[in-house]
């Protein structure tokens with residue numbers, strides 16, 4: 001019986017889980033028997049020192065890296081993602097720090113990049129013609145829906161947007177198409193205070209719609225403000241999961257760096 005086949009403790013449902021993930025690059029062990037659990041409706045922050053293996057673990061659960069060993073489960077079903085598209089098709093959307101937006105294309109075109117809506121009938125089927133009015137309409141609805149009203153012109157090229165607005169478009173796109181999980185890798189790293197605020201509010205808005213979020217971040221105030229639980233990664237694996245309401249930022253840093261061992265009082269349920 002695999003580790004995940006054991007009945008989970010009673011509590012919130014786990015949407016995405018991993019057990020015993022391993023990924024080696026030559027002699028470097030990027031993740032070393034890593035476990036991961038994302039619960040329904042939560043914001044799970046993933047923190048850890050540089051090189052702890054956070055990105056590699058997240059890439060494994062989003063199809064960007066094939067683990068050498070371990071098991072991934074989505075809605076408690078074992079799953080293998082041969083590539084990122086397979087994870088997207090399963091409802092897992094990832095927004096990387098280097099946003100995969102096309103600067104010269106409009107907001108609407110970026111929202112539908114790789115998922116363009118074609119015109120009905122032969123024009124769409126054979127001539128591959130796009131249904132631009134529909135794409136504009138849906139893009140506007142999705143952005144409005146998430147409170148991104150500051151973007152007024154959906155035809156504006158993405159290169160003319162501020163950093164925060166670009167991040168907003170990337171998050172909105174992922175939230176619009178991610179049906180199960182949204183993974184955000186350092187969404188506020190390149191942003192100023194005001195822009196970060198907007199992106200944090202957007203993440204909270206996405207959570208309020210029921211989509212669980214994985215937030216990888218080095219920004220402790222942001223993590224402690226919005227996370228429901230904090231996964232601490234150390235030396236390639238999960239060290240513990242702490243409760244931001246009972247642990248402090250200095251506890252988190254001490255755990256991350258190995259200055260302190262986890263205490264029962266800090267752990268999340």
Ligand SMILES: Nc1ncnc2c1ncn2[C@@H]1O[C@H](COP(=O)(O)OP(=O)(O)OP(=O)(O)O)[C@@H](O)[C@H]1O
Nearest residue numbers: 025028029030048049050051052053054055056057
């Ligand atoms: N493609 C790769 N080839 C070789 N080594 C890699 C590769 N990807 C990651 N590593 C190594 O694996 C280890 C974990 O890297 P990873 O990027 O997952 O850590 P991280 O916790 O996300 O770090 P950071 O916070 O600095 O982004 C590091 O030692 C890194 O150099």
